[in-house]
Amino acid sequence: MGEQKKESFRDSIGTIDESGKRAWIFPKKPVGIFYKYRTYVSWFLLAFLLGAPFVKINGNQFLLFNVLERRFNIFGFPFWPQDFHLLVVSMILGIVFIALFTVIYGRVFCGWVCPQTIFLEMVFRKVEYAIDGDRGSQIRLKKQAWNPDKIRKRILKHSIFFIISFIIANVFLAYLVGSDRLFEIITDNPLNHLSGLISLLIFTAVFYFIFAWFREQVCVIACPYGRLQSVLLDNKSIVVAYDYKRGEKEAGRAKFKKNEERPSTGKGDCIDCNQCVDVCPTGIDIRNGTQLECVNCTACIDACDFMMDKVDLPKGLIRFASEDNIAKGKKPVFTARMKGYTAVLVILTGLLIGMLFLRNDVEATILRLPGQLYETKENNVISNVFYKLINKTTDQIENVSIKLLSHDGQVNLVGDTHLVVPKQQMSEGTLFIEISRKDIKKSKEKIKIGVYSNDELIETTTTNFLGPKKF
Numbered sequence: 001m002g003e004q005k006k007e008s009f010r011d012s013i014g015t016i017d018e019s020g021k022r023a024w025i026f027p028k029k030p031v032g033i034f035y036k037y038r039t040y041v042s043w044f045l046l047a048f049l050l051g052a053p054f055v056k057i058n059g060n061q062f063l064l065f066n067v068l069e070r071r072f073n074i075f076g077f078p079f080w081p082q083d084f085h086l087l088v089v090s091m092i093l094g095i096v097f098i099a100l101f102t103v104i105y106g107r108v109f110c111g112w113v114c115p116q117t118i119f120l121e122m123v124f125r126k127v128e129y130a131i132d133g134d135r136g137s138q139i140r141l142k143k144q145a146w147n148p149d150k151i152r153k154r155i156l157k158h159s160i161f162f163i164i165s166f167i168i169a170n171v172f173l174a175y176l177v178g179s180d181r182l183f184e185i186i187t188d189n190p191l192n193h194l195s196g197l198i199s200l201l202i203f204t205a206v207f208y209f210i211f212a213w214f215r216e217q218v219c220v221i222a223c224p225y226g227r228l229q230s231v232l233l234d235n236k237s238i239v240v241a242y243d244y245k246r247g248e249k250e251a252g253r254a255k256f257k258k259n260e261e262r263p264s265t266g267k268g269d270c271i272d273c274n275q276c277v278d279v280c281p282t283g284i285d286i287r288n289g290t291q292l293e294c295v296n297c298t299a300c301i302d303a304c305d306f307m308m309d310k311v312d313l314p315k316g317l318i319r320f321a322s323e324d325n326i327a328k329g330k331k332p333v334f335t336a337r338m339k340g341y342t343a344v345l346v347i348l349t350g351l352l353i354g355m356l357f358l359r360n361d362v363e364a365t366i367l368r369l370p371g372q373l374y375e376t377k378e379n380n381v382i383s384n385v386f387y388k389l390i391n392k393t394t395d396q397i398e399n400v401s402i403k404l405l406s407h408d409g410q411v412n413l414v415g416d417t418h419l420v421v422p423k424q425q426m427s428e429g430t431l432f433i434e435i436s437r438k439d440i441k442k443s444k445e446k447i448k449i450g451v452y453s454n455d456e457l458i459e460t461t462t463t464n465f466l467g468p469k470k471f
């Protein structure tokens with residue numbers, strides 16, 4: 001029964017009350033060394049997140065996720081639909097990396113790196129502290145009747161939230177459609193870019209909803225990575241943890257009395273001040289153990305260290321530790337599971353680097369036109385094919401010519417014979433391939449074709465050439 005009571009907090013999440021309604025969290029502003037480092041990390045990440053779509057390397061946007069046109073740039077490296085396998089390997093690599101990281105260090109990514117937390121805790125929450133004040137003032141303001149001061153604060157806060165959401169929406173759009181296109185949408189006649197403007201407003205509304213209202217619910221309810229925690233973590237994973245052995249001892253936790261000599265009382269080092277609960281942005285009590293809501297933000301470590309200092313007890317009652325560290329006093333070990341993930345990570349990284357080096361800058365595809373067969377002319381067979389040349393480089397490819405490599409014969413471009421492929425673009429059209437009948441041995445002859453630029457071979461490809469069944 002006692003055990004049932006102890007575990008009953010696991011039956012619901014910290015942000016939903018007993019009647020099923022949203023329990024609004026008013027986290028106390030954290031102060032401490034971890035918060036200081038988180039702030040530094042957040043400056044770097046905010047600069048990165050807000051700047052990455054506006055930085056170009058060799059003319060390529062640093063990060064681009066143009067899903068509609070299926071064009072992606074990762075660290076200035078362009079991926080075309082033809083490079084989809086590379087993108088898949090990169091994504092698997094990212095997932096394995098995050099999984100490995102979680103197995104070893106728990107959910108620290110969420111509290112320190114995830115854009116949701118960075119924007120919520122380091123941007124929106126700071127605006128809130130500046131306007132509404134710290135936890136106590138926020139609670140009072142919430143309860144207070146509507147008066148001019150409350151109305152002014154609410155209008156000011158939500159206007160700033162809306163403006164920040166609009167800025168984030170612009171940057172988000174730059175990730176999706178490219179910064180050049182975003183500038184066009186902003187600077188051109190709005191009527192020419194109605195769909196772009198509507199997207200911008202929808203994204204603004206979504207970000208405003210998330211950061212002004214939905215907040216920590218993203219991490220607690222919506223984020224699939226949060227759910228994965230329960231399968232990734234084990235007793236050896238290092239997480240933000242309460243040292244219950246030290247905190248409770250034989251006599252359990254207890255409030256601190258003035259001039260008390262806690263170590264000699266038999267009571268635990270936890271002085272039951274509730275500061276770790278008050279600072280928690282997901283509304284949990286870390287003293288109950290690792291919980292799915294915990295984003296490892298370390299705010300409770302700072303709060304507890306501050307209190308330990310005050311009562312002259314050693315810091316680290318809440319700290320980064322594994323269950324084995326606390327329960328058995330064991331040091332962290334590199335487990336078989338960690339070794340396995342590391343091996344997969346190394347193999348995938350090697351695979352990706354190999355694939356990137358082997359990737360062609362120019363890609364040629366030559367296909368038979370659907371429904372077209374072949375013609376015969378004197379002693380030659382002529383076939384009509386479709387070509388597509390993709391230039392993944394940032395330089396235009398000049399004077400392109402296409403030649404037969406495997407057979408004697410001719411390749412003639414239909415239409416404009418001066419072929420160039422602009423940078424980061426593709427050219428397509430049709431070709432006549434003419435081969436002497438005596439050189440065709442099968443009705444479906446495999447032929448090899450070379451693509452040249454200024455007479456230098458830049459790509460080879462193969463296709464099937466249809467000829468008569470009997471010779």
Ligand code: SF4
Nearest residue numbers: 280294295297298300
């Ligand atoms: S329990 Fe601590 S680390 Fe976890 S979310 Fe709350 S304050 Fe952050």
Ligand code: SF4
Nearest residue numbers: 270271273274276304
């Ligand atoms: S902050 Fe530390 S001392 Fe205070 S209740 Fe939390 S664990 Fe106990």
